[in-house]
Amino acid sequence: MADFTWNLLHPTSLLAFIFPGKWQKPPSSFVKCNVGSSWDESSKIGGGACIVRDEKGWFCSTAGLFLKLNLPPKLTW
Numbered sequence: 001m002a003d004f005t006w007n008l009l010h011p012t013s014l015l016a017f018i019f020p021g022k023w024q025k026p027p028s029s030f031v032k033c034n035v036g037s038s039w040d041e042s043s044k045i046g047g048g049a050c051i052v053r054d055e056k057g058w059f060c061s062t063a064g065l066f067l068k069l070n071l072p073p074k075l076t077w
Contacts (some may be wrong), residue, residue: 025055044069 026032037048049064 023057025053025057028055030055031060 031052031054033050033052035048035050037046039046046067047065049062051062052060054060
């Protein structure tokens, strides 16, 4: 508990606590889905992917997506 409190008081350490540099396996009988994505504003092209692994780190499933937007000039986000 002391480590958790210390991390809350030190934001840089909190990020390392939430997003460790190394993949950590999920609890037993759970799976973990890691997601990544990227977007290029100038080309309006993006993509994303995910991978699902079990508590032993074994591959279970994956998915990917490619996206190219052709928006009319007057339509903005």
